[in-house]
Amino acid sequence: MKNRRKSRQREVILKVLRNTDSHPTADWVYEQVKKEVPNISLGTVYRNLRLLTEAGEIMELEFGSTYSRFDGRAENHYHFRCDVCGRVFDLDMPVMEELEDRARQAGGFEVSRHRLEFYGRCPDCAGD
Amino acid sequence: MKNRRKSRQREVILKVLRNTDSHPTADWVYEQVKKEVPNISLGTVYRNLRLLTEAGEIMELEFGSTYSRFDGRAENHYHFRCDVCGRVFDLDMPVMEELEDRARQAGGFEVSRHRLEFYGRCPDCAGD
DNA sequence: ATAAATGCAAAGCATTTGCAACCAT
DNA sequence: ATGGTTGCAAATGCTTTGCATTTAT
Numbered sequence: 265m266k267n268r269r270k271s272r273q274r275e276v277i278l279k280v281l282r283n284t285d286s287h288p289t290a291d292w293v294y295e296q297v298k299k300e301v302p303n304i305s306l307g308t309v310y311r312n313l314r315l316l317t318e319a320g321e322i323m324e325l326e327f328g329s330t331y332s333r334f335d336g337r338a339e340n341h342y343h344f345r346c347d348v349c350g351r352v353f354d355l356d357m358p359v360m361e362e363l364e365d366r367a368r369q370a371g372g373f374e375v376s377r378h379r380l381e382f383y384g385r386c387p388d389c390a391g392d
Numbered sequence: 393m394k395n396r397r398k399s400r401q402r403e404v405i406l407k408v409l410r411n412t413d414s415h416p417t418a419d420w421v422y423e424q425v426k427k428e429v430p431n432i433s434l435g436t437v438y439r440n441l442r443l444l445t446e447a448g449e450i451m452e453l454e455f456g457s458t459y460s461r462f463d464g465r466a467e468n469h470y471h472f473r474c475d476v477c478g479r480v481f482d483l484d485m486p487v488m489e490e491l492e493d494r495a496r497q498a499g500g501f502e503v504s505r506h507r508l509e510f511y512g513r514c515p516d517c518a519g520d
Numbered sequence: 521a522t523a524a525a526t527g528c529a530a531a532g533c534a535t536t537t538g539c540a541a542c543c544a545t
Numbered sequence: 546a547t548g549g550t551t552g553c554a555a556a557t558g559c560t561t562t563g564c565a566t567t568t569a570t
Contacts, residue, residue, distance in 0.1 A: 269544050269549055290534080305552045310535060312550095326454050330560095331534055344501050357498045367510040370485045373472050375512040382495040384503040397524050397569045418560080433527045438560060440525090458535095459559055 268319075274312045276300050281322050281336035287343075287352040289331045325352065327381075344382045348389035355382070396447075402440045404428050409450050409464035415471075415480040417459045453480065455509075470508045476517035483510070 280296045281288075288296075294309045313334055316322045323335040327345055333352055335343075342355040364375040408424045409416075416424075422437045441462055444450045451463040455473055461480055463471075470483040492503040 267545090267549070271544080271550060273551075303552075305554095306534095307536075307553075308551055311537095314536095326456070328454070342495070344495055344499060344503070346501075347504075353499055353501075355495055355498045357494050363508070364510060366485050367470070367472055367483055370483045371472060371481055372515050373474075373481075373510065373512050374514075374518055375472070375510045376475075377512070378508065378510045380491070380506065380508045382492060382501065382503045382506045384501050384505070386502075387500050390502055395524075395570090399525055399569080401526075431527075433529095434559095435528075435561075436526055439562095442561095 268315070271312075273297070273301055273304050273308050274315065276304075277309060277312045278316060278321060278336075281316075281334055284336065285354060287325060287333040287335050289333055291331070293334065327352065340377060340379075342380045342382070344384070344386070346386035346389055347383055348385055351386060353386065396443070399440075401425070401429055401432050401436050402443065404432075405437060405440045406444060406449060406464075409444075409462055412464065413482060415453060415461040415463050417461055419459070421462065455480065468505060468507075470510070472510045472512070472514070474514040474517055475511055476513055479514060481514065 276297050277293060280293055286292075290309055290313055291306070293313070294304070294306050297304055297309065313322070313324070317324045317334075320338050323338050325333045325335055325343065327333060328350075335354070337354065340359050342357060342359070344353045344355055345351070346353075363380075364378055367373060367375050367378070404425050405421060408421055414420075418437055418441055419434070421441070422432070422434050425432055425437065441450070441452070445452045445462075448466050451466050453461045453463055453471065455461060456478075463482070465482065468487050470485060470487070472481045472483055473479070474481075491508075492506055495501060495503050495506070
């Protein structure tokens with residue numbers, strides 16, 4: 265791993281992500297960070313989102329095929345994605361490490377992590 | 393839903409997907425189908441992959457951010473993705489509908505489906 | 521006859537990258 | 546001084562789309 269220097273841009277990006285639970289896209293993060301660092305470029309946002317993900321500081325979520333969303337919480341947890349409004353919610357339910365044992369047995373894999381997502385309608389969109 | 397006419401192209405695409413368990417990309421499907429329908433275009437492959445997914449005949453998997461992979465089995469089942477070689481495997485373990493109840497309780501969502509994926513190393517890549 | 525499906529090529533669009541300037545250590 | 550970081554813009558690369566033509570029903 266490369267030596268990392270700190271940068272204003274990266275710090276603000278991380279702060280923005282830590283202060284929202286909205287699972288924003290790279291572009292949304294860019295817009296927010298611009299308020300504090302007006303001349304930051306989108307490329308820098310992408311580069312730092314990658315670095316922060318690699319460093320285990322944040323989590324990258326790939327839902328629809330278009331763009332990724334980012335989560336300021338890096339520890340494993342589960343998500344719910346609303347089919348109607350597209351919002352992503354963190355779920356308050358325990359992470360079940362046992363599931364990984366079943367996957368190990370199922371195919372002789374070395375399992376290091378898992379991802380569980382639910383889909384449907386959120387309370388706000390329930391009546392559509 | 394629109395009326396569907398049958399087309400040679402769509403039939404071959406579905407056949408290719410049903411006869412492999414390799415979770416191919418759109419481009420791989422395109423290359424295979426070309427052997428039987430030499431002048432098919434990539435656009436047609438994409439259009440039909442979409443139609444087949446909407447019709448519930450196949451399943452679209454979004455793993456890495458770049459391209460989607462497709463699975464000829466449409467019923468829910470779980471997957472394992474190797475971090476080293478990138479291959480995706482179907483897991484022979486039961487689908488746990490009960491998980492959806494926990495998500496419902498966790499946030500009052502209407503849950504219609506879920507997705508569970510494991511990551512790590514496959515047997516072939518275990519010694520890296 | 522009618523509308524769905526196709527091939528082709530152009531367009532879209534999120535993400536990546538090359539490069540010179542800049543800045544943290 | 547050294548090399549990680551940035552802004553800018555051009556480039557990528559998967560996927561989508563417009564359009565004239567073909568084809569299934």
